[in-house]
Amino acid sequence: MRLELESCVVRSFRPSDAGSIARYADNREVWINLRDRFPHPYRLQDAETFIGKVLAMDPETAFAIEVDGEAAGGIGFGLQQDVERLSAEIGYWLGEPFWNRGIMTEVLAAVTIHAIETHGLTRIYALPFEWNLASARVLEKAGYRLEARLRKSAIKDGRVIDQFLYAYAP
DSSP, X not given: OEEEOSSOEEEOOOGGGHHHHHHHHOOHHHHTTSOXXXXXXXXXXXXXXHHHHHHTOSSOOEEEEEETTEEEEEEEEEEOOGXXXXXXXEEEEEOGGGTXXXXXXXXXXXXXXXXXXXXXXXXXXXXXXTTOHXXXXXXXXXXXXXXXXXXXXXXXXXXXXXXXXXXXXX
């Protein structure tokens, strides 16, 4: 998959992305806003393992965010099953040097439409942590709506925290 956007390119991962992914992902400010399966510290081997898994996925649901010619982040969605099979959970991250440039809003909006059109989805949702107000703003700008505050629904960095439930349901 390849989406050429104004600020970046969203595309399939490549093995050659491992170095830049490891460089941008090895940042506590990135890690603190993601699920624990995203390691910290984040090493080259972590990037190589992740890219290997992504390249073996069928269907492809995880993509690199390329900025200025290098992979600077990622976005992916998890297709749900059973009675929730028309839904997907979306997650994303971007290297800190690229924050506050509107990149993630543009990427999220484009990948949301791609996911809906490609997989026949009726709903995509995200669960940012209570302190991640920047991600909440990105979701809102991309057309997602706040549906709920899930009280004490997660633990991150040793703290029990709330999550917000945002959804896009055209």
